[in-house]
Amino acid sequence: MKLTFQGKNSTPGDSPTLYASDRDTYVIQGWKVYANDLLMRLDVPAGHTVIEVPTELFEHLTKDGRLSGELKRYDAPVMLVTEQGTCVLQGPEMRDTDALAQMHMPDYETCIEVPKSSIVALLEEAGGPDHFRSA
Numbered sequence: 391m392k393l394t395f396q397g398k399n400s401t402p403g404d405s406p407t408l409y410a411s412d413r414d415t416y417v418i419q420g421w422k423v424y425a426n427d428l429l430m431r432l433d434v435p436a437g438h439t440v441i442e443v444p445t446e447l448f449e450h451l452t453k454d455g456r457l458s459g460e461l462k463r464y465d466a467p468v469m470l471v472t473e474q475g476t477c478v479l480q481g482p483e484m485r486d487t488d489a490l491a492q493m494h495m496p497d498y499e500t501c502i503e504v505p506k507s508s509i510v511a512l513l514e515e516a517g518g519p520d521h522f523r524s525a
Contacts, residue, residue, distance in 0.1 A: 391489040393417060397450025399443070405499065406443040408450045416509050417484055418443060419493060419501040428478060432469055439483040439500055440469070442476050451513070454506075461512045467504045468512060479504075 391411050398407040398419075407419040420441030423429060434440060449459035464471055470478040481502035484490060495501065 391486045393489055393492045396453045399447045406447050408447050410454050414506050415503045416506055417501050417503050422500050438480055440480050442478050444476050462515050463512055
């Protein structure tokens with residue numbers, strides 16, 4: 391798998407990062423979620439993991455040809471939005487060794503791979519009631 395760097399939102403020691411892949415997916419690198427109160431609210435299937443990233447990370451979608459990176463709705467893979475303005479995402483944990491070799495990832499981070507369509511759909515206004523979920 392070949393990754394194309396889209397952008398990152400970093401502070402010293404932290405590096406949530408967004409990549410586009412050559413498989414029509416996004417690879418999202420974020421902080422591993424260990425908080426039991428958050429994990430207990432989710433149904434995490436085998437092979438999936440939960441990460442947290444700043445919502446601003448999605449602004450980098452403009453580098454992949456999107457008009458905006460502003461999330462208009464919060465559906466899977468975004469499972470929760472915290473009071474701190476971060477998104478809790480759930481998805482298949484990245485296991486591709488070639489892709490992982492292209493990344494710099496501290497031990498307390500991991501990444502998920504999700505279809506581009508699932509992220510792009512979040513950029514569109516939702517029809518009907520607001521399904522905003524917060525942590």
